Amino acid sequence: MNTAHAARFGPSEEGAFVVRAEGLCKRFTGPDGKPFDALGGVSFEVAAGRLTALVGPDGAGKTTLMRLMAGLLHPDGGSLSVLGHDTRREAQAIQNRISYMPQRFGLYEDLSIQENLDLYADLHGVDRAIRAARFARLLEMTDLARFTARPAGQLSGGMKQKLGLACTLVRVPDLLLLDEPSVGVDPLSRRDLWEIIAQMIAEEGLSVVVSTAYMDEAERCDRVHVFNKGEQLAEGTPDELRRRVRGLTYVAPPAKDEPARDLQARLIDAPERVVDAVPSGGEVRFIRRPECALDTLGDLLGASPASARPEELEDAFMLLLREHETRRADEADAARPASGLTMESATHFGAQDPQSVIVVRDLVRTFGDFTAVASTSFDVRRGEIFGLLGPNGAGKTTTFRMLCGLLPASSGHLEVAGVNLRKARAEARKRIGYVAQKFALYANLSVRENLEFFGGAYGLRGRALRARIHAIEAQFELEPAAQSGTLPHGYKQRLAMAAGLIHEPRILFLDEPTSGIDPLARRAFWRTITALSQSGVTIIITTHFMEEAEYCDRIAIQDAGKLLALGTPREVRAKAGDAGRDMNSAFIAIVEQSRREKAEALEQRRAGERAESVA
Known part of the structure; x- marks a missing residue:
């Protein structure tokens, strides 16, 4: 064990477990007034000095478990x-020794970075003699030292x-609890967060x-639950979990001129033959069911030759979820797209054509003096799926809102x-649908009342509105x-999608619709x-x-605010060169190269001025 960690533990705790759960249960009352088990008798242990991951889809019980551990x-x-204390009787003793970062951490937005640090140091009783050194280290690690006065x-x-x-x-805890710390942040910021944690x-x-x-974050952890x-489905090291799908994972290219997403669909x-499928690198990664040989998938793959690939943690995660749903006799509901919308059932909005x-x-x-978007140009064709990507603060949200x-x-x-x-924004808005990043419907209204409101706002009335509501309720279940x-x-997301499509728009804008959603829900x-x-x-x-x-x-x-790359996923990966082995690494390489060039140009200009x- 790390000596810095051992020094903070007494003899009975050193080398032991910081968390022990036996038959742990937590029950809540649902919106229908009926009780349900958020945790139904789970047992596990968390070793000291380790990085442990909790993974699972929405409603798995992860946040409930975090809040129980935090007392x-x-x-x-x-x-x-937790840390040798019973959470029922000694919650305060636990809270004195842990630090907990929930999904919505309570920053004080009117206070500066430095004032937020000071406030939390006061709340935790951090000795003023050690604050300066602690703050300096944290600001250096987070690269926030230049912005301490910024609100x-x-x-x-x-x-x-x-x-x-x-x-x-701001204090060194004996246990750090992080509830989805990287939700809603770009790949560069996500990488920075994990470097700080490591x-x-x-x-x-x-x-x-x-x-x-x-799942790539869970890969970094010593143990994954x-x-x-x-219910807890499995636990082990990433290697141990990956072995569960050994020999079941493949990759196949789509047919010529076919989008990879069509083969994936x-x-x-x-679901009776395939556990999971997802586009990757212009091809489709998939997992066959153990009881189905590869040659039984010929009608799905067509002429596409499938080849074996190394298994990943996400493969094991998807297999475990599917097996669990089968045991619960819910496989059909779990495997069907959450919206109920398929190629055959989708409303026909008009044939594709190359028109922009x-x-x-x-x-x-x-x-004012700040340029959020600088001379950007591109077209989007009818029926196209067009992705607008960029780090936080890149200008993509501003571009999106203008569109x-x-x-x-x-x-x-x-x-x-x-x-x-620029001349008729109101007219254009009648022809588009919009789904905001944050749930923007009326929480105190029912599903039907929300659809009636938004349908009416888009000009639907009477029989036409009722027919459209019934159709879209069926489509999105x-x-x-x-x-x-x-x-x-996940259900809110489906409702927001339905509201955005209630008036059958030609164009649908989706602002980070999968932020905070697990892989299973993202597939759907x-x-x-x-x-x-x-x-x-x-x-x-x-x-x-x-x-x-x-x-x-x-x-x-x-x-x-600057457009760095534009093209198909394959073209963008190629632009990144050897670094473009996947879209995540290509994105980071392209952004970092642009920033290096900008910094070099700035330094050259300053040198010239000097x-x-x-x-």
Whole structure:
């Protein structure tokens, strides 16, 4: 064990477990008034000085477990001890020794970075004699030292997450609990967060429990616990879990001129033979069911030759979930796309053609002296899935809002659905649908009432509105009487999609719709999007999951308001050169290269100015 960690533990705890659960149960009352088990008798241990991951889909019980470990909830059954303390009787003793970063960490947005650090140090009783050194180290690790006077509300999403982690670590805890710390941040910020965590573990011997929706993050952990619907399905090292899918994982190319997402859709629509399928690198990675030989998939693969590939942790995760659903006799519901929308059932919005439905020329948006978007140009064709990618603060949200007609451009030409957006934004908005990153429907209204409101706002009335509501409730498997504010996250996403499509728009804008959603729900979401695209709907989407860019026909990468890359996923990976082995690494390479070039140009300009001043 790391000596820094051992020094903080007494003789009875050193080398032991920081968390022990036996038959742990937690029950809540659902929106229908019926009780349900968020955790149904789980047992596990977390070793000291280790990085431990909790993974599972929405509703698995991960956040409930985190809150129980933090002493914020009491178990309804079984036992739970943290750092040797019983959570029922000694919650305060636990909270005195842990640090906990929930999904929505409470930064004070009107306070500066430094003031937030000071406040959390006061709350945790950090000795003033050690604060300066502690703050300096945290600011250096998070690369926030240059911005200490900036209000937290003016930080990008990635910077906010790094500040939240710094505030959590103003004292050195005996146990650090992180509930999905990287949700909603770009790949560069996500990498930075994990480098900080790894450094703290190496230097201070922290024991860390992290819940995450990213399987590549779980790969970094010493031990992984997989949960679903309140049950623990498996635990082990990443290597141990990967062995469960050995010999079942393959990759196949799509047919010539066929999008990889179409082959993926055929495979994922055959759950009796295929566990999972996802586009990757222009091909499709898939997992066959153990009882189905590869040669039984010929009708799905067509002429596409499948070859074996190394198994990944995400493969094991998907297999465990499918097996669990089978045991619960719910396999059909779990494997079917969450929206119920397939190629056959999708509403037909018009045939695809190469006509551009979005035309952007020299688009500029400034805020005072700050240029958020600088001379951007691109087209989007009918029926295309177009991805708009970039780090937090890159200008993609500003571009996205201008395309939706929610923000006027400072200059340039912008045409959406045949309408000049600089002259007729209201007219253009009638022809588009919009799904915001945050749930933007009315929480106190039922599903049916929300659909009635949005249908009416888009001009639907009477019989036409009723018919459209019934059709879209069936498509998205919505319960009309359910109250919107109490719905699970994945269900809210389906409702938001339904509201965005209620008026059958030609173009659908999706702003980070899969943020915070597990891999299982993301598969279902993209199955819906594939069907919509094939029916003629044009999709514009922003996302921080770089693997989702593989579903797109074309993508644009922005940073600092500048367009860095534009093309098919294959073309963008090629632009990154040897670093473009996958979309995540290609994205990081392209952005970092642009930033290096910008820094070098700035240094050359300053050197020239210094030379002139000397002369």
